[in-house]
Amino acid sequence: MTGTIARKEAAETLRDGRFRWAAAAVLVLLTGALISGWIHTDRLADQHAEAARADRDVWTGQEEKNPHSAAHFGNYAFKPVTPLLAVDRGVTAYTGVALFMEGHAIQDARYRPAEDASASARLGELTAAAVLQWLVPLLVVLLTFGAFAGERERGTLRPLLSQGVSRRALAGGKALGAAAPLALILIPAAILGAVAMALFAPPEAAAWSAPRVGLLALVYLAYFAVFVGVSLLVSALARSPRSALLILLGFWFANGFIAPRLAADVAERVHPGLTAEAFAEGEAAVGDLSWDDLTVRVTEQILTEEGVSTLDSASVNMPAVRLYEGEKMETEAYRALFEQLADGFEGQGRVAQAGAIVAPLLAVAPLSTALTGTDYRHHRHFADAAEAYRYGYVQALNQNLIDNAAPGATWDREYVVGEEVWAGIPAFDYEAPSAGWALGGHGLALGFLGLWLVGLAFAVPAAVARMPLDPR
Amino acid sequence: MPSPLFTVARTEARLLRADRTALWSTLIFAAATAYALTVGLDLRAERTEAARAILAADVERWTEGQAEADSIEQAMRAEGLPLDSYEWGPRSPYAVGMYYGRDVTTEPTPLSALAVGQADLYPASHQITAGNRVATGTSDALTSPLRLAAGSFDLAFVLLYLLPLLALALGYDLTASERERGTLRLVLAQPVPRRTLVAGKLLARGGLLAVLVITATVAGFVVAGGGPGRWALWTVATLLYGLFWLGLAAAVDARGRSAAANAVVLAVCWLGLGVVFPAAVTLLAGQVHPAPTRAAFVAATRTAEADASQRGTEPLSEFLADHPEMAEAVGDEEAAAESFAVMAIARDAVVAEAVEPVVAQFAEQRARQTAFVRTVGALSPSVLAHAAFLDLAGTGDAQQRRSLDAVEVYQDEWRAHFEPLVFADTPFNAADYPEAPQFTPAPEASGARQTGGPLLGLALAMAVVLGLAVVLHPRAPAP
Numbered sequence: 001m002t003g004t005i006a007r008k009e010a011a012e013t014l015r016d017g018r019f020r021w022a023a024a025a026v027l028v029l030l031t032g033a034l035i036s037g038w039i040h041t042d043r044l045a046d047q048h049a050e051a052a053r054a055d056r057d058v059w060t061g062q063e064e065k066n067p068h069s070a071a072h073f074g075n076y077a078f079k080p081v082t083p084l085l086a087v088d089r090g091v092t093a094y095t096g097v098a099l100f101m102e103g104h105a106i107q108d109a110r111y112r113p114a115e116d117a118s119a120s121a122r123l124g125e126l127t128a129a130a131v132l133q134w135l136v137p138l139l140v141v142l143l144t145f146g147a148f149a150g151e152r153e154r155g156t157l158r159p160l161l162s163q164g165v166s167r168r169a170l171a172g173g174k175a176l177g178a179a180a181p182l183a184l185i186l187i188p189a190a191i192l193g194a195v196a197m198a199l200f201a202p203p204e205a206a207a208w209s210a211p212r213v214g215l216l217a218l219v220y221l222a223y224f225a226v227f228v229g230v231s232l233l234v235s236a237l238a239r240s241p242r243s244a245l246l247i248l249l250g251f252w253f254a255n256g257f258i259a260p261r262l263a264a265d266v267a268e269r270v271h272p273g274l275t276a277e278a279f280a281e282g283e284a285a286v287g288d289l290s291w292d293d294l295t296v297r298v299t300e301q302i303l304t305e306e307g308v309s310t311l312d313s314a315s316v317n318m319p320a321v322r323l324y325e326g327e328k329m330e331t332e333a334y335r336a337l338f339e340q341l342a343d344g345f346e347g348q349g350r351v352a353q354a355g356a357i358v359a360p361l362l363a364v365a366p367l368s369t370a371l372t373g374t375d376y377r378h379h380r381h382f383a384d385a386a387e388a389y390r391y392g393y394v395q396a397l398n399q400n401l402i403d404n405a406a407p408g409a410t411w412d413r414e415y416v417v418g419e420e421v422w423a424g425i426p427a428f429d430y431e432a433p434s435a436g437w438a439l440g441g442h443g444l445a446l447g448f449l450g451l452w453l454v455g456l457a458f459a460v461p462a463a464v465a466r467m468p469l470d471p472r
Numbered sequence: 473m474p475s476p477l478f479t480v481a482r483t484e485a486r487l488l489r490a491d492r493t494a495l496w497s498t499l500i501f502a503a504a505t506a507y508a509l510t511v512g513l514d515l516r517a518e519r520t521e522a523a524r525a526i527l528a529a530d531v532e533r534w535t536e537g538q539a540e541a542d543s544i545e546q547a548m549r550a551e552g553l554p555l556d557s558y559e560w561g562p563r564s565p566y567a568v569g570m571y572y573g574r575d576v577t578t579e580p581t582p583l584s585a586l587a588v589g590q591a592d593l594y595p596a597s598h599q600i601t602a603g604n605r606v607a608t609g610t611s612d613a614l615t616s617p618l619r620l621a622a623g624s625f626d627l628a629f630v631l632l633y634l635l636p637l638l639a640l641a642l643g644y645d646l647t648a649s650e651r652e653r654g655t656l657r658l659v660l661a662q663p664v665p666r667r668t669l670v671a672g673k674l675l676a677r678g679g680l681l682a683v684l685v686i687t688a689t690v691a692g693f694v695v696a697g698g699g700p701g702r703w704a705l706w707t708v709a710t711l712l713y714g715l716f717w718l719g720l721a722a723a724v725d726a727r728g729r730s731a732a733a734n735a736v737v738l739a740v741c742w743l744g745l746g747v748v749f750p751a752a753v754t755l756l757a758g759q760v761h762p763a764p765t766r767a768a769f770v771a772a773t774r775t776a777e778a779d780a781s782q783r784g785t786e787p788l789s790e791f792l793a794d795h796p797e798m799a800e801a802v803g804d805e806e807a808a809a810e811s812f813a814v815m816a817i818a819r820d821a822v823v824a825e826a827v828e829p830v831v832a833q834f835a836e837q838r839a840r841q842t843a844f845v846r847t848v849g850a851l852s853p854s855v856l857a858h859a860a861f862l863d864l865a866g867t868g869d870a871q872q873r874r875s876l877d878a879v880e881v882y883q884d885e886w887r888a889h890f891e892p893l894v895f896a897d898t899p900f901n902a903a904d905y906p907e908a909p910q911f912t913p914a915p916e917a918s919g920a921r922q923t924g925g926p927l928l929g930l931a932l933a934m935a936v937v938l939g940l941a942v943v944l945h946p947r948a949p950a951p
Contacts, residue, residue, distance in 0.1 A: 043762065048766050054772075054774065058778040078770075113765075118754075118757070118845050124747050125751055130747075134512070135833075147918055243731075261623055265511055268619055276596065349616075
């Protein structure tokens with residue numbers, strides 16, 4: 001019986017000229033967004049790879065100099081472009097693309113693309129995620145708002161149920177009847193997207209993306225199911241199809257447009273994080289760390305370890321050891337500061353996700369950005385990897401100095417190294433985390449999405465069982 | 473006897489007063505406006521405080537430097553030493569001009585409390601030094617990227633997104649329900665032309681909309697502190713924008729379908745014009761005029777820097793050939809090449825020249841993108857209203873360009889002041905401190921001139937839909 005109802009509903013929808021237009025528009029926008037997304041991603045990936053190659057050439061082509069001068073000369077890490085940027089840009093426009101790695105200092109990635117875009121870019125981005133998060137739910141609402149309210153108003157609900165259709169079967173049929181036409185739009189778009197990815201993306205990117213795309217599809221299916229459920233619920237209880245529509249449009253608008261801003265704003269108030277002033281103070285405190293004390297400590301350490309009375313008779317170069325220890329000291333302080341900043345951002349993200357209890361998009365949007373690798377956590381993962389690399393190579397150069405500089409208390413001005421040392425520092429090679437890691441930080445969002453599904457699975461049949469059959 | 477139009481409008485106003493949808497829409501709009509004003513004021517206060525703190529710290533550092541230079545000079549005089557030698561510190565043109573520099577900052581405009589625009593994106597300050605041109609304008613981002621991506625809940629957001637909804641809620645059922653219930657026939661049996669009836673209904677609803685808009689903008693300008701000229705322009709832009717959506721609703725209603733059908737069409741129109749179209753224009757602008765990514769700029773800079781440092785003293789010879797007055801100050805080129813500061817300036821010039829084509833290409837493409845969005849985007853009233861709000865608030869592209877230009881001008885002045893001192897190896901005495909260039913932030917543009925285009929576009933869009941509504945209604949299918 002459910003199947004019969006679903007077939008009838010779907011057939012009616014498909015015959016409707018307005019649905020055909022809407023479906024065509026969604027399909028065009030979705031494939032257009034995906035294809036342009038791929039072109040953009042591809043171009044970006046090429047430019048970042050090219051920049052990374054150029055910077056590596058600059059590094060290995062350095063003239064002979066002191067290893068520590070090379071640590072000051074530094075290295076750049078360019079944020080690798082995730083292949084799924086084509087689906088969802090997440091916060092990538094608001095996080096930097098180039099991270100400078102040098103001795104004595106930690107920086108976050110700089111040059112945020114939004115700084116270079118025109119102001120109107122902030123009215124929104126046309127990505128597949130935008131189509132899936134805003135447009136498809138609207139289509140769901142338009143398809144289903146009249147499911148019960150419309151039949152009730154036309155007086156067909158009572159005769160239908162008197163024919164022995166169970167209310168449960170009716171609810172199931174209506175839900176499936178809305179899902180089938182949607183599938184007719186989403187499946188071709190997904191196939192086109194997959195073909196485009198196969199054409200543009202290198203094989204390893206496709207392998208990385210596959211499990212993420214699968215999970216992404218599940219998340220969006222759950223999102224659409226939530227909208228179908230809410231629509232049926234409202235349609236069952238509303239006084240008229242018109243009031244069902246108005247309530248649902250209000251929900252759609254609040255969920256899609258009000259909730260994200262409101263949640264971000266409230267999150268910042270609830271969880272203020274590190275202020276600019278506090279950050280500046282933290283940076284100044286790192287600058288104030290005493291190198292004179294360090295000199296005393298390192299000198300004592302060398303003298304005790306080697307059992308000598310003056311540095312002149314020691315077997316190592318004191319300034320080199322001091323650089324090594326100083327780097328350690330500064331890095332610890334810097335890392336604590338940046339960790340505080342990043343923890344603040346992540347904390348705000350979690351607070352915003354709690355809003356998913358009223359607006360499901362607040363769970364879906366973070367999951368979508370997490371799975372496409374475009375959320376802040378992925379940015380931080382990259383920045384942390386770059387920081388680990390920075391510390392590693394700077395200390396390797398300092399170690400080289402310790403091992404080779406002339407022993408004593410004074411800086412060895414004569415000691416220089418060349419290409420074999422530069423080439424011996426491996427290039428920064430970033431490996432993006434797995435899909436499991438991506439979901440790891442978003443238990444709250446997953447929980448809320450599950451809660452919506454379970455809640456609606458109980459609420460819709462209950463509402464259908466109790467709904468009035470005659471117009472009021 | 474009052475005119476029929478007035479009678480209809482008065483009756484409609486009474487009906488509206490009893491309408492629950494109108495009441496709820498009004499309440500939600502008022503609450504959102506109040507919240508948006510607190511958000512905007514908080515953000516502005518935060519940015520103002522940050523800017524003032526940076527400015528105060530900079531002035532303090534500068535004054536301390538001068539005082540320290542003065543006390544060093546007094547000590548030198550006491551010892552009978554000549555003042556033409558100096559060490560690293562507040563008397564060194566190298567330290568002061570190329571290392572300490574100055575932090576410049578621009579306070580947020582008063583109206584940034586109403587339209588945050590791009591103001592949350594740009595660094596609060598720029599460090600100005602000589603010999604370091606390409607590094608200007610970057611700093612660590614301290615605002616949550618999530619928040620930036622979501623956008624601010626400011627008055628501009630309420631007017632751009634919520635006001636259309638309010639207008640649509642007031643207009644989607646202009647005559648549809650009356651037609652469905654059959655009461656429209658009854659009303660038309662009175663000696664009232666249909667056109668007058670529709671005009672009267674629009675007048676009453678437009679009146680309510682106007683009252684709400686004016687209340688919101690007056691409240692906004694009172695708390696944010698903007699002048700009457702800008703208030704008038706802002707209010708006109710908002711009214712035209714709101715009336716456009718009301719007119720659109722009335723025009724859709726003229727098709728003679730049910731209220732629910734109208735709501736469906738209008739929701740799609742809102743999404744199309746307000747969200748999808750602007751996003752599509754931005755996307756197209758990027759595809760038609762692609763700008764190189766910053767990664768390319770960074771790579772070009774690095775390559776040029778490495779090249780300059782490997783060419784030994786050549787950059788200095790080139791620099792001196794280009795600047796004969798400096799060659800005179802330097803005297804012995806070989807001795808000058810020993811100076812780290814002199815070489816840094818010479819290399820910076822070479823690097824800036826090498827990177828110039830990338831920077832120019834970048835700026836050109838960006839200007840083309842902005843122009844593309846301005847022209848093609850004019851087809852969407854939302855893009856027009858957004859541009860008008862940001863231009864009037866001084867938080868849009870144009871004002872940002874002006875303030876960056878002011879920073880660049882200042883940096884050039886700073887370089888021009890300190891480079892000769894470094895080349896001549898002259899100390900930077902306490903008495904020289906007041907002579908150093910001072911930063912003047914870019915004056916805030918009135919925004920009125922740029923607003924002309926958007927206002928005209930909005931007026932045109934409003935006239936078209938209102939005209940359509942008034943022309944189509946009498947032709948709508950008979951009730």
